[in-house]
Amino acid sequence: xxxxxxxxxxxxxxDAQLALMALQLEPQRLGGIWLRAGHGPVxxxxxxxxxxxxxxxxxxxxxxxxxxxxxxxxxxxxxxxxRLVHQSGLLAQSDGGLVLLPMAERLAPxxxxxxxxxxxxxxxxxxxxxxxxxxxxxxxxxxxxxxQASLPARLTDRLGLWIDLRNNSLADTRETLEPLSAHEVxxxxxxxxxxxxxxxxxxxxxQTAHVLGIDSLRPPLMALRLAAVQAALExxxxxEESDLAVxxxxxxGPRATRIPATQQEAEPEPQDSTEPPEPPDDQEPDDEPPxxxxxxxxxxxxxxxxxxxxLLAATLASLPPHLLDRLLMGQPAKTSGSSxxxxxxxxxxxxxxxxxxxxxxxxxxxxxxxxxxxxxAAALKQKLRARSAGSGRVQIxxxxxxxRRFAQRTPSCLIFSxxxxxxxxxxxxxxxxxxxxxxxxxxxxxxxxVCVIAFRMAQAQVLLPPTRSLLRAKRALAGLPGGxxxxxxxxxxxxxxxxxxxxxxxxxxxxxxxxxxxxxVSANGVGGRAQAQLDAxxxxxxxxxxxxxxxxxxxxxQPEPRAQELAxxxxxxxxxxxxxxxxxxxxxxxxxxxxxxxx
Amino acid sequence: xAQTFPFSAIVGQEEMILAIQLLAVDPSIGGVxxxxxxxxxxxxxVRALADLLPPMKVIKDCLYGCDPADGSVLCExxxxxxxxxxxxxxxxxxxxxxxxxxATEDRVVGALNLEKALSLGIKEFAPxxxxxxxxxxxxxxxxxxxxxxxxxxxxxxxxxGENLVEREGLSVRHPARFVLVGSGNPEEGELRPxxxxxxxxxVEVKTPQDLALRVQVVRRRDAFERNPSxxxxxxxxxxxxxxxxxxxxxxxxxxxxVGDAMLLLCAALCHKLGTDGLRAExxxxxxxxxxxxxxxxxxxxxxxxxxxxxxxxRHRLRRNPLDDTGSGVRVQRALDxxxxx
Numbered sequence: 001x002x003x004x005x006x007x008x009x010x011x012x013x014x015d016a017q018l019a020l021m022a023l024q025l026e027p028q029r030l031g032g033i034w035l036r037a038g039h040g041p042v043x044x045x046x047x048x049x050x051x052x053x054x055x056x057x058x059x060x061x062x063x064x065x066x067x068x069x070x071x072x073x074x075x076x077x078x079x080x081x082x083r084l085v086h087q088s089g090l091l092a093q094s095d096g097g098l099v100l101l102p103m104a105e106r107l108a109p110x111x112x113x114x115x116x117x118x119x120x121x122x123x124x125x126x127x128x129x130x131x132x133x134x135x136x137x138x139x140x141x142x143x144x145x146x147x148q149a150s151l152p153a154r155l156t157d158r159l160g161l162w163i164d165l166r167n168n169s170l171a172d173t174r175e176t177l178e179p180l181s182a183h184e185v186x187x188x189x190x191x192x193x194x195x196x197x198x199x200x201x202x203x204x205x206x207q208t209a210h211v212l213g214i215d216s217l218r219p220p221l222m223a224l225r226l227a228a229v230q231a232a233l234e235x236x237x238x239x240e241e242s243d244l245a246v247x248x249x250x251x252x253g254p255r256a257t258r259i260p261a262t263q264q265e266a267e268p269e270p271q272d273s274t275e276p277p278e279p280p281d282d283q284e285p286d287d288e289p290p291x292x293x294x295x296x297x298x299x300x301x302x303x304x305x306x307x308x309x310x311l312l313a314a315t316l317a318s319l320p321p322h323l324l325d326r327l328l329m330g331q332p333a334k335t336s337g338s339s340x341x342x343x344x345x346x347x348x349x350x351x352x353x354x355x356x357x358x359x360x361x362x363x364x365x366x367x368x369x370x371x372x373x374x375x376x377a378a379a380l381k382q383k384l385r386a387r388s389a390g391s392g393r394v395q396i397x398x399x400x401x402x403x404r405r406f407a408q409r410t411p412s413c414l415i416f417s418x419x420x421x422x423x424x425x426x427x428x429x430x431x432x433x434x435x436x437x438x439x440x441x442x443x444x445x446x447x448x449x450v451c452v453i454a455f456r457m458a459q460a461q462v463l464l465p466p467t468r469s470l471l472r473a474k475r476a477l478a479g480l481p482g483g484x485x486x487x488x489x490x491x492x493x494x495x496x497x498x499x500x501x502x503x504x505x506x507x508x509x510x511x512x513x514x515x516x517x518x519x520x521v522s523a524n525g526v527g528g529r530a531q532a533q534l535d536a537x538x539x540x541x542x543x544x545x546x547x548x549x550x551x552x553x554x555x556x557x558q559p560e561p562r563a564q565e566l567a568x569x570x571x572x573x574x575x576x577x578x579x580x581x582x583x584x585x586x587x588x589x590x591x592x593x594x595x596x597x598x599x
Numbered sequence: 600x601a602q603t604f605p606f607s608a609i610v611g612q613e614e615m616i617l618a619i620q621l622l623a624v625d626p627s628i629g630g631v632x633x634x635x636x637x638x639x640x641x642x643x644x645v646r647a648l649a650d651l652l653p654p655m656k657v658i659k660d661c662l663y664g665c666d667p668a669d670g671s672v673l674c675e676x677x678x679x680x681x682x683x684x685x686x687x688x689x690x691x692x693x694x695x696x697x698x699x700x701x702a703t704e705d706r707v708v709g710a711l712n713l714e715k716a717l718s719l720g721i722k723e724f725a726p727x728x729x730x731x732x733x734x735x736x737x738x739x740x741x742x743x744x745x746x747x748x749x750x751x752x753x754x755x756x757x758x759x760g761e762n763l764v765e766r767e768g769l770s771v772r773h774p775a776r777f778v779l780v781g782s783g784n785p786e787e788g789e790l791r792p793x794x795x796x797x798x799x800x801x802v803e804v805k806t807p808q809d810l811a812l813r814v815q816v817v818r819r820r821d822a823f824e825r826n827p828s829x830x831x832x833x834x835x836x837x838x839x840x841x842x843x844x845x846x847x848x849x850x851x852x853x854x855x856x857v858g859d860a861m862l863l864l865c866a867a868l869c870h871k872l873g874t875d876g877l878r879a880e881x882x883x884x885x886x887x888x889x890x891x892x893x894x895x896x897x898x899x900x901x902x903x904x905x906x907x908x909x910x911x912x913r914h915r916l917r918r919n920p921l922d923d924t925g926s927g928v929r930v931q932r933a934l935d936x937x938x939x940x
Contacts, residue, residue, distance in 0.1 A: 029824060066703075073713075084714040113700040113741050120642060121697075154787065157637045196825070199818065206814045215806040216638030220817050221824075372705065372713070376767055379716030468788040 005167060012164055013172040015250055016046055019161045022229045023137055024053045024180055025188050027098055029225050030160035031119070031218070032138035034104075034151060037165035039143060045173040046165065050139065053179050056097030057139075060090055060115075062106055067371075069114055070124055071132070075371055079396065091118045092132040104140035105151050106505070112155055119158060160222035162254040194237040195228040201239055208248050213257035223251035358402040373402035412508040413449045413466045414439065417495045418477075419515030419555060420456040421486035428555045429482040431577065432514040435553060436477060439512060440470050449507070451498055452476050455491035457484035458525035462494060466502060485527060488519035488566075489535035496542050503546070510549045513572065516556035517563025533562065540569035553577055602827035606647035607837035610816045611809075614802045615644055617890075618910050620841075621800065622736075622778055623651045624848040625889040628882060629799030630757075630779035632742070632790075632914060639804045640816070641782040642740050645695075648780070650838045651845050652693040655734060659687035662726050663733045663773050664694070672760070674773045694735030696728050696777075700744060707752060711767045724771045729762045732777040742781030743788040750794050753779065757797045799882045801914035803927065848892040855888050857899045864901070864937060868908060871933040874915040883911040901938055908934050 019033050037043040051057060060069070067073075071089035078085045091099070091114070099115065101107060118124045118134040138159060144150045156162070180188065197205070202224060209220040227247035231239045358370035360377070378400040385395040416436050420429055440450060450473045452464040464476040491513075499509035519532035523539070543550060552567035552574050554560055559576040567574035609616060618631045633641045657664040658677050665677040667688045680686050698707065709727030716722060728737070739745060739753075756762050762775040779797055783790070795801075807813055823830040862884070869879045886907045891899045909930045916926045 070699075078717070083717055109744055110700055110746075113744060117699060117740060121646075152787075153637060154784070197821070199814075202818050202821070203810075203814045206817055207810055210808075210810055210813060215636060217640070217806060217813060217816050217820070218638040220813070221820055224817070224821060372710075375713055376711050376716065379711070379713060380720060380722060380768075382717060382720055467786075469786045470789070472786060 009167045009169070009172055013168055013175070016163045016165060017177045018246070018250070019163055020049055020053060021177065021180060021233060022161065022226055023098065024055060024185060025192055025229050025232060026225060027055055027096070027137035028135045030137060030222055030229070031158045032098070032140065033161045033163055034140050034142060034156050034159040035163050035165065036142045037168070041170045042165050042168045042173055043141070049176065049179065054182065056094065057100050058090055058094040058097065059100045059102065062103055062108070062111070064090065064111060066110070066114065069111065073371060073375070078375065088132055089124065091115065091124050091134045091136070094136040095133045096135060098137045098139055101138060101140045103143060104155070105142045105144040109152070112152065116154055116158055157216050157218055160226060160251050188232040191235065191237045192228055192232040195231050195239060197224050197227065197239050201244055205244060205248065209252055212252055212255070214252060214255050219251055219255055223247035226251055358404055360401065361403040362398070362401055368404045370402040370404045374400050377402060411449065412510055413451055413502050415451045415453065415495050415498050415509055415511045417453045417455065417460070417491045417511060417513045417515070418480070419486060419488070419491065420454045420480055420482045422483045423486055423516055423518055432553070432555050433477050433480070435514065435577065436512070437474065440473055453491060453494045453498065454480050455487050455494070456482065457487070458521060459487050460490035460494040462498065466498070466507070485521040486515070486519050486532070487521035487525065488515060488517070489523040489532065489539050490521070490525070491515065492536060492539035492543060493523060496539060496546060499543070499546050499548055508548070509546070511543065511551070511572070513550065513552045514555055515563065516554060517560050517566050518556070536566060537569055540566045544569065544571045551575060602831060603646045603649070604643045604820070604823055605831050605834035605838050606644070606650040607841050608819050608823070608830070608834045609640060609644055609647065610819060611807045611812050612640060612644065612804055614910065615641070615804050618800045618802045619644060619648055620651065620845065620893055621886055621889045621907070623648070623845045624893050625852055625885055626778045628885045628889060630781070630797065632795070632798040632801040633782040633804060634785050634801065635804030636806050637784055639806050641804060645738050645780050645782060648736060649692065649695045651842055653842060653846050654690045655693050656688050657691050659689045663730050664691060665774065666734060672774045672776065694731055696732040696735060696737050698728055698737055698739045700741055702728065702749065704748065704752065707749060708762060708764055709771070711769060722768060724764065724769050726773070729756055729775040729777070730773055733773070733775050735777055736780055737777040738780045741783050741787070742794070743783040743785065743790045750791055754793050754797060795914055796878070798914065800886060800910040802910060844893065847895070848889065851895070852888060852892040855891055855897060855899060857884060857888055861887070861899050861904070864904060868933060868937045869912070871937060872912060872916055872930065874912060879912060879915050883908060886911045905934060905938065
């Protein structure tokens, strides 16, 4: 570890300490903490301190159901008393404290939506019961690796403090701050109640956020709040410059999407250069200010490119229709041995998917009791049964049981792995992009999600983690430069990694590989054809073991034997992209380019 | 009940504010869809909508808030009343009902009243969110993430204006005319075309880039969070004024004259943009009229059309799902051509 890294790790730990104190004083209005750290002693140390704050901390497991989250019927009480008894949900119970989300990156979107809605509205209304307050802070633990999907922006936008302890060692954790005593908290909170930023300070914070390219208006608010907390911790109720600095550093710093331009080298116009600048990772793509400074060189990318449209139309002609359907219907080649990869997805239909009407049946064997429906079935027979049994309790008999059912919707995700190397010459790359766009349209109709991987130079890169937004997929493609070696193995590897992650999430992955199959960079990123081809072969077999459908679109001028071989190893449908079309294409594009130059 | 941010204190986002006001003036426009970035105050604005609405007259104790003035759409209970004793009338706030994402069908449609069934053995219908929203507004945050089966339900009820419940031995039919309001971030998913079509207006919100505006937003929000009730009291007067304006608009709208020339213009515009069906024209017409009413003008003019057309048509264009050139631009272009002709 370099000195700088060590220093930044120490800083991160100190910030994490400060974040704890801030939460202790102000659990709600800072939104909460996004803690990125793997499972391990560092995180444990931090969590232990979190528990020691004296705030109620409610852990919400990922598989929580809506009834528990938002409140529902208290079964035991209802049966006992013979009338409907509600119980509050976890969110209502967390009022005034913290909600802890372990593995928040794996949280179902629905669950997340409930949490953010409750946080925004500061109250939650559960079925039939009256609204109960939900003022809480969220501590989201994120274990995702660099190449995996992290927390959705919907949540991170609401979490004020972003702490990253992934590079910390246990040694860093020796230095800890004592949590505030109840008395100290009360004192500081009294100060906090009076701490108010001056208009100039608000202005300064907003300006900072603006310059850093932070568009959402939540961050400056939360940064100001943190500044007030910092002042209160120091025993003041006037905010000073140092307080604002803390707020800005912790809340705004990690969200910056651009560095304020002091002296930036002029970037080349991306339109026709081979290497357009890549859009920075986390940037909100569409909100560049129209009036702004020289660093917004990405603008031209978003303009419709007439040449690209022509390409698109041309590729349309060269691809057979219903490619996706064929891909989906076509069974992947049998894996050797039994079903290695298909991790029992069929068995989940009683547990996940879109809820259907409950139906009578016995719980157990994977079916869960539908409490409400069961009660309803029992309700109307109560008078009769009371007569025979003579007790005041609600009587439920086996014949009343209803179980939950779900329509298994198997969401699918299309993974595009795109060869952007030099050998997939410039024009073929453009065509390949055109092909992907076509397939994207097709997938829009089918409402799949998509994921885009590109490989060139030494390695593969996930351009776009799985998303339903086709717009983002399109943008990710538009910004993709070409050139360099062909790390085919990495491209396949990345696809396998994504596919496995998707399978774990209950999604069916499908792969569309666009490459000429001529690998020349090995899995380790070293040049050399022979090794590269072997590695590619090995990963092709790995893909086959996933047991997922795939399609290989051969982008070489003539059908390429090596591509065919790899496709076969993967169990992929092989499809050559005919060159005739491409040649005509090239002519058209050239003409167009000439015409534009003359104009 | 948690306090909502006062409507009149919302800074900027003129288009969204306008769309919501138009709806308040004439609910028959058919709802609004607000799409935009995170942290732009989408849901703040919608939840503040209640501030704009004067109370409405309903038949006393009606679960569905039936309108005493309109005998054609009454729930079964009120219909029974009609023939018998004289109906009493009470005044109620216009409902703005939140439809949470994970709501169960039971909750939305209504179901057997468990309490009564368990304790008394009576079969009775417990109305759901659709009943609550009758004659008011139904708000779906993150509408693009709504489960498909709920979308189906909404599409059906929004079209027919009544909720038909056939389950658990119940057979109930009640009016459910509501204005659908949705918001969402398009980055997180697309909307089903059928649902898109149910929204009369659509607006796109972006974070304000003007620094002064941003500062103002942050300051007001900060002040509100600090002291919600105090802040609301401060804005009470402004809210009241706004409400008066809406009421005047509601009254004026009956007398607003839409000339044939205007109808032709609307038709030409829709034709030029290739929007399907008459729904677009109708919405355009109603929205333009509502705008004129809101402005206190007696005749619908071109300038009204110019302002309102993008709101009413933007989401109705046939478009390539991958084509992100703003459809607003296309509407504007067509508008310029039609108005110039």
